[in-house]
Amino acid sequence: MDDQAKILKYLICVEKIAEEIMNDKREIIMLDKRRNQNREALRDLSKSLQLKCWVTVGSVLIKHNLEATKTLLDADQTQLNININKLRSNLKVKVNKLRDLEMQPPVPGLMLVPMSNKETEGLSRAGLFPH
Template sequence: MKEQREMLQYLQKLEEKGGEILTDRQEIVALDKRRNDDRVGMRALQKQKSDKCWITVGPLLLKMNSDEAEELLLQDQKDCDIEVTKLRSNLKVKVNELRDLEYMPPVSGLMLKPMSNAEMSAINQLIGRQ
């Protein structure tokens, strides 16, 4: 009886961690879509010639100055970028935690970080590029 309870708790932990990973991935996709919609909206604002525009904010439809609307879209795009970056970094940790629960080795290369500009310039100097 005790072994069955432990097995159920183990499986519950696995399912919870897997659910968190799937939820984070869905949220990343939704934020990417929102960021792309912001990009489309900013491009449409840049193409139009009028000073006022209509913009939807949640369920509301507002008429506002085009410059203010563009700033609003730009700020939303920056917020989405920050949130996606946070989710992606947390996702790496959660995937490794899930693999630990499954008694599997961590995914190789998952925690790689890009090289900084200083590191890239040093490598370019070593190989002879300017």
């Protein structure tokens, strides 16, 4: 009976992390769709010659200043990028945790991070990185 309890606890833990991973992936997809819609709206607003535009806030349509709308969309884009990047970085940790529970090696290259501008400049000055 003790072994069955351990197995059940293990399976619950694995399923919980797997569910979190799936939820995070769904959330990333939803946020990415919203980010693309904002990008499309910003593109349309940049082509517009009008001073005011219609903006949907929840289920309400509001006539709003064009420049203020662009500012709101830019701020929303920034926040969406932050949220997506945070979810993606947490997703990597959760995937590795799940693989640890399943006694599999970590995904190779999953935790790679791009070089910063400072690191790239240092390598290019030393002649190790073509710039």
